[in-house]
Amino acid sequence: xxxxxxxxxxxxxxxxxxxxxxxxxxxxxxxxxxxxxxxxxxxxxxxxxxxxxxxxxxxxxxxxxxxxxxxxxxxxxxxxxxxxxxxxxxxxxxxxxxxxxxxxxxxxxxxxxxxxxxxxxxxxxxxxxxxxxxxxxxxxxxxxxxxxxxxxxxxxxxxxxxxxxxxxxxxxxxxxxxxxxxxxxxxxxxxxxxxxxxxxxxxxxxxxxxxxxxxxxxxxxxx
Numbered sequence: 001x002x003x004x005x006x007x008x009x010x011x012x013x014x015x016x017x018x019x020x021x022x023x024x025x026x027x028x029x030x031x032x033x034x035x036x037x038x039x040x041x042x043x044x045x046x047x048x049x050x051x052x053x054x055x056x057x058x059x060x061x062x063x064x065x066x067x068x069x070x071x072x073x074x075x076x077x078x079x080x081x082x083x084x085x086x087x088x089x090x091x092x093x094x095x096x097x098x099x100x101x102x103x104x105x106x107x108x109x110x111x112x113x114x115x116x117x118x119x120x121x122x123x124x125x126x127x128x129x130x131x132x133x134x135x136x137x138x139x140x141x142x143x144x145x146x147x148x149x150x151x152x153x154x155x156x157x158x159x160x161x162x163x164x165x166x167x168x169x170x171x172x173x174x175x176x177x178x179x180x181x182x183x184x185x186x187x188x189x190x191x192x193x194x195x196x197x198x199x200x201x202x203x204x205x206x207x208x209x210x211x212x213x214x215x216x217x218x219x220x221x222x223x
Contacts, residue, residue: 002038003038004062006021006024007196007197008059009036012058012062013056014054014154018184023049027048057157061157090199091198092195094195095195098186098203099187101203102203105204106216107216113212121175121179123135124202126182128182128199129197130152131152133147133148134148136171146174147171147173147175150164150165151164151165152164175210183206
């Protein structure tokens with residue numbers, strides 16, 4: 001019997017914690033307490049999940065992807081994975097706690113609205129949850145001078161497939177689209193025990209306002 005956290009199970013399936021929460025609500029997970037019973041869940045998913053079992057990595061591979069430390073490549077069972085880099089270690093928190101922290105930060109900070117400053121904010125905001133915001137120059141081939149979000153852990157494990165590009169393949173996201181996508185990833189549904197791994201030092205970048213015209217609900221825009 002193998003029991004893993006829902007966060008580790010999301011990495012095993014190369015998907016997001018939010019998707020795992022949806023599976024849980026749909027009755028597609030076999031749980032013991034808050035942990036996922038891997039073998040029984042795999043049997044159930046083969047029967048209920050449209051594409052069969054989504055499990056792509058072993059628990060050991062998934063946990064290696066979640067380890068913190070200097071950026072370096074490692075090989076497990078012939079699969080190359082990249083460990084995260086950075087001096088500020090990410091930490092796992094309940095999504096409800098993260099949202100409470102964000103709501104306390106909303107509209108409390110003044111941002112530099114220069115395009116270069118907002119582009120840098122978007123890049124760092126994506127790093128808050130371990131994603132990468134890649135910006136492209138304007139070209140007439142689907143590159144519209146915007147951002148594409150990438151999950152580097154999934155790219156390292158399986159390549160640049162659909163699961164590694166969480167907000168569409170085009171380079172067309174504005175900085176505010178990046179903020180919304182990243183924040184949406186860590187906002188809980190009705191699952192009170194859902195967790196997300198974040199960098200607390202970058203969390204304020206996900207607070208409102210997302211653009212110059214973003215105002216608190218119920219307020220009147222200036223004339």
